[in-house]
Amino acid sequence: MEIGCGSGKNAINIAKKLKNSKIYSFDFSQSMIDLANKNKKLNKIKNINFFVYDVLNLNQIKKKYDIVISKRCLINLSNFREQINVINTIANVLKKNGLFLMCENSSVGLKKINDLRKQIKLEDNINTLKLINKINVNSNYYFLSRILNAYIAKKEKKSVNYNSELNKLALLLPEDLVKNFSQGVIWLWKNNK
Numbered sequence: 121m122e123i124g125c126g127s128g129k130n131a132i133n134i135a136k137k138l139k140n141s142k143i144y145s146f147d148f149s150q151s152m153i154d155l156a157n158k159n160k161k162l163n164k165i166k167n168i169n170f171f172v173y174d175v176l177n178l179n180q181i182k183k184k185y186d187i188v189i190s191k192r193c194l195i196n197l198s199n200f201r202e203q204i205n206v207i208n209t210i211a212n213v214l215k216k217n218g219l220f221l222m223c224e225n226s227s228v229g230l231k232k233i234n235d236l237r238k239q240i241k242l243e244d245n246i247n248t249l250k251l252i253n254k255i256n257v258n259s260n261y262y263f264l265s266r267i268l269n270a271y272i273a274k275k276e277k278k279s280v281n282y283n284s285e286l287n288k289l290a291l292l293l294p295e296d297l298v299k300n301f302s303q304g305v306i307w308l309w310k311n312n313k
């Protein structure tokens with residue numbers, strides 16, 4: 121099964137190589153599925169079933185597959201939580217020992233490029249805008265509440281109290297005392313042109 125198949129070119133290439141396979145490929149865009157079916161016909165492919173479906177509803181699929189493929193589909197989901205939820209659901213539609221092939225963009229490579237460019241004094245990749253401020257919102261709070269408070273609750277075999285004094289203290293401390301634990305970041309850019 122392929123999620124977010126777009127024009128169907130990946131499924132068509134696989135179908136040509138693995139003639140005995142049965143491929144189910146979906147996309148939530150009707151126009152993409154129309155295009156994929158057109159390409160399927162042009163390539164005289166029989167073993168693919170293209171259909172319209174939203175990957176966010178994957179938990180409603182009861183069938184199990186040998187392989188699930190995502191090529192630049194997960195990157196379109198609106199946030200990391202949604203991506204993780206879909207990845208967890210993929211585990212449920214895989215047969216035992218089934219494989220999930222995930223070809224997606226990674227922010228790690230982009231960060232390394234930007235860090236190295238900065239070190240050797242190359243311009244920022246977003247070169248018309250200059251970053252003038254970056255705020256990690258409530259970084260202290262996330263560190264104290266999600267790590268310390270949660271850890272103490274676990275050790276004391278209690279459920280996590282989100283109104284704990286530790287959490288309240290976190291909101292009183294200077295912003296960014298504990299750095300880079302926030303889930304929300306505010307970037308302020310200035311147009312220098």
Ligand SMILES: C[S@@+](CC[C@H](N)C(=O)[O-])C[C@H]1O[C@@H](n2cnc3c(N)ncnc32)[C@H](O)[C@@H]1O
Nearest residue numbers: 124125126147148149174175176191192193196
């Ligand atoms: C960047 S394209 C990649 C298409 C194809 N996988 C490829 O590699 O050429 C992303 C595709 O994911 C589809 N898509 C985005 N969100 C989706 C969702 N929630 N459910 C199903 N498809 C989705 C888009 O319609 C689009 O066709």
